[in-house]
Amino acid sequence: TTTSLLVHRTSLFPTSRILSPCYSALSQLAAPQTIDHSDDDDEPQGEVQVQLPLDRLFVPPGASVSAGDAEAVTARVLKGSNIVLGPYARGDANVIAADFVKSSVRPDDCPRDGLPEFALVGRSNVGKSSLLNSLVRRKRLALTSKKPGKTQCINHFKVNDSWYLVDLPGYGYAAAPQEARMNWDEFTRNYFLSRENLVSVFLLIDASIPAKKIDLDYASWLGQNKVPMTLVFTKCDKRKKKKNGGKRPEENVQNFQSLIREYFEAAPPWIMTSGVTNQGRDEILLHMSQLRNYWLKH
Numbered sequence: 001t002t003t004s005l006l007v008h009r010t011s012l013f014p015t016s017r018i019l020s021p022c023y024s025a026l027s028q029l030a031a032p033q034t035i036d037h038s039d040d041d042d043e044p045q046g047e048v049q050v051q052l053p054l055d056r057l058f059v060p061p062g063a064s065v066s067a068g069d070a071e072a073v074t075a076r077v078l079k080g081s082n083i084v085l086g087p088y089a090r091g092d093a094n095v096i097a098a099d100f101v102k103s104s105v106r107p108d109d110c111p112r113d114g115l116p117e118f119a120l121v122g123r124s125n126v127g128k129s130s131l132l133n134s135l136v137r138r139k140r141l142a143l144t145s146k147k148p149g150k151t152q153c154i155n156h157f158k159v160n161d162s163w164y165l166v167d168l169p170g171y172g173y174a175a176a177p178q179e180a181r182m183n184w185d186e187f188t189r190n191y192f193l194s195r196e197n198l199v200s201v202f203l204l205i206d207a208s209i210p211a212k213k214i215d216l217d218y219a220s221w222l223g224q225n226k227v228p229m230t231l232v233f234t235k236c237d238k239r240k241k242k243k244n245g246g247k248r249p250e251e252n253v254q255n256f257q258s259l260i261r262e263y264f265e266a267a268p269p270w271i272m273t274s275g276v277t278n279q280g281r282d283e284i285l286l287h288m289s290q291l292r293n294y295w296l297k298h
């Protein structure tokens, strides 16, 4: 069985692409890490909270709103998002400990302890590993790179010994061999559809550029397959207008949503973030807390 497993693995990705990033992540296991708060950056972000109509808000499971509540509901919307803070958000949102657990090349290899998990997915280089590091307040727990294609396995990170953040390989990396690209699809789609403890997929979209077809396709696939999804807009600190297609992140964010609206019965949750300024970090953690606590109770 060992041989057939190896054959299966090499057919998923060329060997070098499996081994190097995952094993370098594994090497971090050797030294258990404590939280380093020295990279905290809680600068005021200066973004403006836009009032959203009630039907564009994400009301979390376990919370309800009626039209008469508009004002009270708006006051509970997390900054830079459409996410309403409900009764299941708890004081467990803060990250006290975070550890790399394992790299898996198949959904079957993933941890089986049934703890709730959130998967970070998106185009190569969109900032998945950077967001993970920002959430756990560590500079290099997940390895990042300027070159796309850095993460090549399903990497599980355990937070507070009670839930997982999962860093997935990026899609749409043009330089990846055709074989690896085709298998990416099967591999992650399988994971999304079969992973029972997956509370929500966090689909990362680069807010500094106009919407890309591959991201729209991905969001619509998740919507049509009813995979719970949160849209995380990344790189909201990048505001060089001309270079990035002339639009501000806020405009790209609104535009992306209007392009996918038809694929969703209700507005999916979305939030604006930056791995550079840590915009959205605490809000995502609260959102994860309420989704997780509801999931644990139902």
Ligand SMILES: Nc1nc2c(ncn2[C@@H]2O[C@H](COP(=O)(O)OP(=O)(O)OP(=O)(O)O)[C@@H](O)[C@H]2O)c(=O)[nH]1
Binding pocket: 122, 123, 124, 125, 126, 127, 128, 129, 130, 131, 143, 144, 145, 146, 147, 148, 149, 150, 151, 152, 168, 169, 170, 171, 234, 235, 236, 237, 238, 273, 274, 275, 276
């Ligand atoms: N300005 C800015 N740069 C960012 C942000 N997030 C990530 N980056 C940069 O984007 C590049 C890619 O980041 P990664 O976190 O490695 O991206 P990834 O999505 O994990 O990429 P793959 O593992 O290749 O799929 C790095 O150079 C990061 O420093 C952000 O919020 N703002």
Ligand SMILES: [Mg+2]
Binding pocket: 128, 129, 130, 143, 144, 150, 151, 167
């Ligand atoms: Mg990565």
